[in-house]
Every structure is written in structure tokens, then in C-alpha cells.
Amino acid sequence: MMTRIIIIVFSLLAILSLKAGAYSEQLVIVVHKDTPIESLTKSEVIDIFMGKYTAYPNGQKALAVELTDQHTLKERFYRQLIGRSVASVNAYWARLKFAGRKRNAEVKDTQDEVIEYLRTTPLSIGYITVAKLDDNLKVVYQIDE
């Protein structure tokens, strides 16, 4: 009987830790804590990161910060957000940039650099994993797996 209880408890703990691990890797869209925005819709997030309308709902400019192409999180982000690869997103941005329509987002090599940029740049917006969240950042959208 005792053995069965121990097995059940350990199984529950294992499932919880797996779920917690998965949750900590979930992607969230974050802004600086002082940005006067509480949440964004998926459509608003897409418009900001695809350069269609780079502003928050209150009309203030949104300054997107992006990860470098080599970072695996970037592929995950665009696959989950719009179902497209980084190559496809880059092709789309190439037309905006080289036609002189839009300026590229700020690009950083690591999540820590993204977080530093978000901390120091008013109205900036970026994507990180839940595990990297801290008190200086505010989640405005959570991407569903």
C-alpha cells in the first residue's frame, strides 16, 4: 500500500515538474513595466512584429526588438504566431526594408540582451520565455503552444 502511495506521489511530482518546465519555456510578449499598456490582441502583436502598424492601441509608437536569425526562439516565435518560418518572415521584411518602406526592428543576439533593451528603452516590445521574466517587465500577450 505504502509503495503504491509513494509511486503516485512521485508520478504527480514528475508531471507537475514537467508542466512547470514546459510553462517556463512558453513564449510571452513583454514590454517595460512602465509602458501604459496592459494587454494586446494577437492581431496587434502580428501588426507590430510584421511592420504593418507599429503602435500600441493608445497610438504610441511601439519599438520592436528582435532576436537574431540564429536564435532558435525566433523560429518558434514566428511559427507559433503566424505559422511561418524565419526565412519566410525575412523575405517579407526584405521587401519592406529594401523598398525603403520600413526600418528593421532592433536585433539582439540573446534573450538577456533583449531584456536589457526592454528595461532601458521606453515603448519597446519583445518576446522572451516565461523563465526570463522579472519585475521590470510586463506580459502583454502569451503565445499558446
Next chain:
Amino acid sequence: MKRFALCSSLLLIHVSAIADDTTWSAFGTLGIVSSDSEQYGFRRNINNDEGVFNGDIDFKQLSLLGGQLEHRFSGTFDLVTQAVIRDRTDADWDDYVSLAFLRYTPSAQWTLRAGRLAPDLFTISDYRDINIAYTWANVPNEVYGMIPYTYFDGGDLSYTHRFSDATLTAKAFVGTSESVISTGHFTQSFDLEEMLGIAITFDKNDWNLQWRYTQASIGSEDTSADFFIDAIAQIPDVLWPNKQNIYNDLALEGQKVNYQSFSGQKYLNNWLLSFEVTHTDSDTDAIAELTNGYISAAYLQGAHTWYGVIAQTNSDPYQFSEPGVNALLFPELIAGIEGTFNFYSSSQQSISLGWRCDLSPTVTSKIQVSYTHIDENGDTLWINQGNNSPSQSVTTLIYTLSFAL
């Protein structure tokens, strides 16, 4: 004045290049083209004076290398310059500068640009040199082959409004543009002045719809017209009454030309569907009224995209019908006038199949085979090596390797 502005912009970017707020980027295409016609040579657009004929392996038509420098003066004000090295016909040094403008973006809604800009006549006009940016190995020639312009000098103002998960962007632009057009044997300038255009873009979820209208005046004299005007002037008025009618049509300078485009794009699961219909007309019979278009379907699977495009250009050829003139009396002159007026009378249909493979996030390889049926006297988009313009079918193979950094 225009060149002074360009030089100033380039000097500014040179000085700015020292600063931290300057970024550079590049794009390029290695394009290889082969075609199977002895008479009709493939060319990128009517600017090119050389064609790709049966047995040729061409590297010049689609290959190019571009560099772009951007300098940010502040959060709202920046400078963009771009140079593109490629094969061009009768080009001056400043023709290689494709962008050199100041951009003012006071808000997410408004953008004002002034200087040298990319032309926005049709949907892909302003990024047709950025091969990696579109699905196909080459933009549909039936629509874009008639447009030789790679820049315009002027300004534009755009406003974007967001509502109900959709964005609506309106842009107005004014300016002038320069280019040359060629038949292969004969090349002449074909500038656009007093360009005045508007572009409306509607974007919602996976849908994108665009409409454009541009009106312009032809800014250069048709030198071939002088020959015909002199010849007609020597004919007695009794045999050719109302000569002024044809003089007006032959003199292109100052004539109005209108460009219109409607296009759409939709992502549907793994499919990307797109179309564009364009219409070009003018005040003169010397520029044929053209209705062109394409539909495209592409299937995306991972790094691979398989696509098909059906495209068409259609026009009614000019036939001499001046009242009171017996055409049988001047057969060679009439044939020459009809030939000149029908330079723009392109008429052909094509079907293309291709495969795009994204080798990395910044490098793409594409291969495309196109089967084109050219109608009799409808060969404007080709270099014709023959003495006549018969109906003919041509198969063209295009490979491109392109990048954007």
C-alpha cells in the same frame, strides 16, 4: 539640381557612416537564364537592349548586387540610401542610385519621404529587384516587363489607420522618373514627368488587397517620330488632309499616360494565392492600351515552395485609319507608323512552374520554367532578331540564387 540633391544625400551618409546610428545591409541575385527561340530573345523588361536566344546562357539579365545604408538622426528622422549594380542600357552613374531619401515618421500613422524613391506604379514595382522577397524566380514579365523605371525623384506621404484587426494605408506621391526603352536596334529615353499617384492597401489577417493609380506626362521626345513627321509634311495636303491629327499622336512629349493596378494575396493554410490586374492607357494612339495580369498559386512545405503562375498581356494593335488618306499610296510610310505605334502592343500568354528552396533564413534558390505563347505582332517584351513578328512559343528556364542580409 536632382544630381546635387543626390550628391548631398550621399555625402551626408558618408559623414554619418562614422556614427553608431548607421546600419548597412545588402541584397543580391545570381540569375541564370536560357531560352529556346532563335528569333525572340528573353529580356527582363523593355529597358534591356540585349536578349537571351537559343543556345545562350545568360548571367546579366537578372543578376545584381545592392547595398543599403541607413542613418537614424532621431527616433522620427532618418536617411536611406541604396545603390544597385546591374546591367543597364544607356545608364548614367546616378541611375545606379536607386534610393536616396529622407524619411520623417512622426507617428506610426504618418510617414513622409522625400528624395529618390522606389517607383510604386504596380504592386511589386518598388521591390522587384529584391528577388528573395517574392516567391517566383522572376516577376511576371507580362505585367512588369513594360515598366523600365527603377526609381523616381520626388516625395510621398502615407497614412495608416488600424480598425477591427485590419489596417488601411493610403499613400500619395509626386515626382519624375527617367529611363530608356529599347527595341534592340533602337534605344530612346522615355521619361515620366508630373507623376501623381495614389496607393491604397488593405490588410486583414491573411488577406492583402492593393489598388494603385498613377498619372504622368511623357517627358521625352520620341526621336523616331521626327522622321515620320518630316515625311508626312512633304505629302500634299490633298493626299493627306488633317495632318495635325497624326502629328499630335506621333509627338509623345507632354502626352498623359495612366497606370492602374489591383492586386490581392491570401494565405490559406499551406497555400499562398495571389493575383494582379493592371491597365495602362494614354491620350495618344502611339501607346497602346494594355490590360495585363497574372494569377499565382504557391504551396509551402517547410523550406520548399512549389508554385505556378499564369500571366497574360493583351492589347489591340494600332491599324492606320486616318480619314481621307489612301494607305495604298504610301505603303512603307504607313507600315513604319504602324510599327512605331505598335511598339507597346504586347500580346502574349505564359504559364510558369517553379520551385523555391530557402537554403537558410537569408539565402534562397529558385528554379522556374516558363512556356510563353507570343501572338503575331505582340513581341514588345522580347528582342526580335527577325524582320517580321510571327506568332511563336518560347520556353525559358530561369535559375536564381538570391540573398538579403
